[in-house]
Amino acid sequence: MIGLNTKYGSAAEPVARLIEEFHKLPGIGPKSAARLTYHLLRVPESGARSLAEAIIAVKEKIILCSVCQNLTDNDPCVICRDSNRDQSVVCVLEEPLDILAVERTGQFKGLYHVLHGVISPMEGIGPDDLRISELLARLNDDTVKEIILATNPNLEGEATAMYLQRLISPLGIRVTSLARGLPVGGDLEYADEVTLGRAIEGRREV
Amino acid sequence: MPTPKTYKTEAIVLKHIDLGEADRIITLYTPNLGKIRAVAKGVRRAKSRLGGHVEPLTNCSLMLSRGRNLEIVSQGQIIESFLSIRNDLQRTAQALYLIELTDAFTSERVENYPVYRLLIDSLHLLSRVPNVELLFRFFELQLLEHMGYRPQLYECLNCKVPLAPVENYFSASGGGVLCPNCAHTEPLVHPLSVDALKVMRLMQRGDYSVASRLRLNSGLSLELERAIKGYVRYLLERDVKSARFLDRLKKDAAEMGVA
């Protein structure tokens, strides 16, 4: 194996360039970047080619669904086109990745809407920077009866949920939010008072 | 005295930014160390024991250890989570305005206990006061005071003559008031009424229980807002971003016909 000295100084130029590209990715440090690069040097050319093509394909073919704003290669996306899903419930999420998390539960059969961010007043990110007008446009006919606000349970996520609630409630649509409670596996004694307070508020019959 | 390797401090969490997969860097305002930044490991995981305790807009008690660049949070416990603010969008936005101002005016590791006291007292007052604008102006003037930007409200900035009870002029670039004769000596000035000057002097004295008894009509309230915010904007060389969202909420409320 080629020796790795400081950073990627001793590596050949194309190798150094690939390490640098990997290093730009989130969660990839210089060591992981080098490991990925040297892994690719060992795989057959067909493997490397298929990776490169997959990267190009996501950039060329992925667009935002004009209905739910999720990433898709077909507009509308598979979820929005699926007539077996409950068209009357829309679950509002911060990011496309959150859809995967909800889908994994297998519990939700309605539709989604992706905001692509949260209201963050101190960063200067306001309602107009999110896909909120696209959400309101979906509420113009009587199809949608319930909106589930599923933003993250933190200050900005909750501010965003409160903002949406103020906009949507007057339209006569039911607005709900995810039950906020204790994480599975968490100890009661370590719960902060906000979480614990909301878990008590959201208690139910057993 | 150098801080020991591990120490305990109270803090108000001003803000956070994501770091790596599950960590965050939190910005804290503390009573004895001023503003510091610390890494809170694993707090973005749902099961984190620390997560809810170090959210922005909480007053907490923390165990910190000194790291190479940033402190590391080893334990955290909420003292006050300001639920009555968090459960109300308007109040949340107002609290973020106070927090952003504190963050913008302070530098790291400069102790300023009065600023800590001002922020925490104002957050406690926020969900109780009938007139938030009054609290905002008080907060701004007191923050300026503690940061060394006390506006000159008693004598003319230029000729040093004590200000007469007539319409004078507020100058953001000069950091105070000019008499009518000297108003031309600064490039940008705004007329300041006798009442507005009196209110600013009273607020400058720093006793909120006295200042809170003031009743401002909307014209006077707007005049004070323009003068003081103008000075804040001049010093920061930018707008306070949270103010934009507050304005938006006001506009939305007016459109929806809600008071």
Ligand SMILES: [Zn+2]
């Ligand atoms: Zn879709």
Ligand SMILES: [Zn+2]
């Ligand atoms: Zn003068």
